[in-house]
Amino acid sequence: MNDNSLCTKTHEYLLELENGKYEVGITDYAIEQLGDIVFIELPEVGTEFVKNEVFATIESVKAASEIYMPISGKISEINEEVVNSPELLNDEAYENKWLIKMDSSADQIEFADLMDYSDYKEEIE
Numbered sequence: 001m002n003d004n005s006l007c008t009k010t011h012e013y014l015l016e017l018e019n020g021k022y023e024v025g026i027t028d029y030a031i032e033q034l035g036d037i038v039f040i041e042l043p044e045v046g047t048e049f050v051k052n053e054v055f056a057t058i059e060s061v062k063a064a065s066e067i068y069m070p071i072s073g074k075i076s077e078i079n080e081e082v083v084n085s086p087e088l089l090n091d092e093a094y095e096n097k098w099l100i101k102m103d104s105s106a107d108q109i110e111f112a113d114l115m116d117y118s119d120y121k122e123e124i125e
Contacts, residue, residue: 007120014070020105025098026067029124031089034060040086042078042099051110056099070114073104
């Protein structure tokens with residue numbers, strides 16, 4: 001996750017990669033709150049979702065959590081590494097913590113309730 005990420009109140013992040021392509025994952029705060037992550041279920045490539053629709057489930061030793069789509073779009077790639085080894089999300093040194101990559105032509109209205117990472121950090125403190 002980096003400072004250019006946009007975040008949701010439900011602790012997902014969205015990072016624009018290039019024209020209409022985005023990376024989606026959960027924030028460091030969400031990972032910390034979940035504890036040891038033991039299972040991740042991600043959708044198939046090509047699946048389309050609308051904003052705020054559940055697109056993934058993450059289970060930890062503490063609880064199961066639904067992960068929501070920050071904007072509407074179509075899945076273009078899933079992070080097979082974290083599906084096969086979900087505990088990687090808890091590893092501070094592991095850098096590829098994204099869950100999915102997607103294509104989106106969402107309009108600015110869908111971005112209206114997303115926060116800059118710095119605003120998100122202030123909100124959770």
